[in-house]
Amino acid sequence: MQSTFRSVAIVGKYMDAIALQQMQSDLTHLARHLLSQGLQVFVEDQTAQFISHEGFQLASLNDIGSKVDLVIVMGGDGTMLSVGRALRHTGVPLIGINRGRLGFLTDLRTDQMLVEIDKILQGEYQLESRMLLQSVVTRAGKPIEQTFALNDVVIKSAFRLIELEVHVDGQFVSRQRSDGLILTTPTGTTAYALSAGGPIMHPDLDAISIVPISPHTLSYRPITVPAGSVIEVIVVHAADAQISYDGQGLYPLAVGDHVRIERAQQEIQLVHPQDYCYFDMLRNKLNWG
Template sequence: MRSVGNFTPYRIRMSKEKLVEVNTAGFILKPDSPEIKPLYEKIKAQFEAKGISVMLSEKSAKMIGLEGVPFEEMCAKADFLVSLGGDGTLLSLVRRSYGHHKPVVGINAGNLGFLADITLDDVDAFLARLLLGEYRIDDRMMIEGYVQKSSGEKKRFIAFNDVVITSPEPSKMVRVNASIDGERFNSYTGDGLIISTPTGSTAYNLSAGGPILYPLTQAFIITPVLAHSLANQRPLVVPADFSIELDAEKYRAIASIDGQEVYELEEGDILYIAGAKKGAKLIHRKEHNYFSVLREKLHWGDRNW
């Protein structure tokens, strides 16, 4: 830790966790992309050349005409999991494998790549360093919650990036009442409301004008979308040990989980959100620097973009 002047700045602690074994990798592929088969076969060969066997999930295998294994079996048997695709593929893998708590690495075959940050050209070098223990595992906050229907039924979910409440009809507004630890604090009227994790702060939250949080921070970001009033409609950051309760007063609404699952909210339904007991484990290169990623992906400091 570098000292500045007469003081040493605070640093969020990085995890020192390592994989117990590096023998088997479980793969999922970008969905609806059968053209990814040659790329997968090339990367599979790179893994096997380093002595790491590869398991492919059944759904991904079927997409490219190969044999695979059931997803749950793959998660149980693999030492770590790999998404080959973009950030959406990694998001899906983290959520679906949450109960197994296996570390996940993303190989970027997509576009932006905030989360899936191992490039196709880096795979060989990354594997060599993985086998030497020269990597790190980041523990990223996740959301767990449920929709409680007026009937008493509970529909539970896990989110990695965000939970977004909007109208099911385009151009229709919603009114979302928000409480923290059971105490009402605001009502948001507009196109919607985003509850984001720090990891999700560079997703829809950023587009809606919310702040970027360092991904190892433990906090929620509450960001209104196109608010109809500016008086009380500002982004808010709250610690992750608070619980958040939301209801869409007098309006039909939908809750989108990481943009991949949707739940209907009717009058009388309540959406409960809390920090998950365990975070997502993301494997990164040891030298991975979040601020460099921001500079590259968001063109910070680039006058020609």
């Protein structure tokens, strides 16, 4: 059977040279195997420094999406989040090999990766779309920061309570004092929002969950709204407020700043093995009986 994918890219944990060195053998094994299948293989620049093989082509992370029709990411969920955001405009699908901790987004184990990847290359896979959030920070009426997130957008204070006002589609929801607020996609409900007491949402749901972090008034509870909603958060009082996206980017906020959060136009395409089951994944990762 002819392969579904003809050009493939490999991206390791490109921001961490120590991690790349630790996975050097697996990266080399993967590159050699893909080349032996007659595929056109690209490797991200930083990752390529730790592959002891020839025959592949180099590409920057920004260029990879326009050169291949599948990206294989070796790392943990953080690497998948970073690569997903970087390639959000391209629509190229991602498959993850878990070299992290929990691995909610990385399905394959290294000891099974070649067998599972061969199945995927022959068309035995599931393709799933995951929504993104985009947020815009406005100060004195001018946009000053725009970010995207696959998991969540978090507004918080590092050491003190922060006071925030929340509106959904122009309607006032609440004014609350807390350690912060998490705006999460269904994908992100198994991340920071889970530890803050938020609900787990199936990734097929079109929804955004608003989860307070340690609210001063315990009656403040998480609320889930349709994915088409426009959420506006106003910083009312804070000494050291900041906004982050997927836990990987940080920007300082000031009193009076408005943060607009809504669904992004782009989506991330994830490739799963044919027998992938979301509930099996939850049961295994969260140690449910």
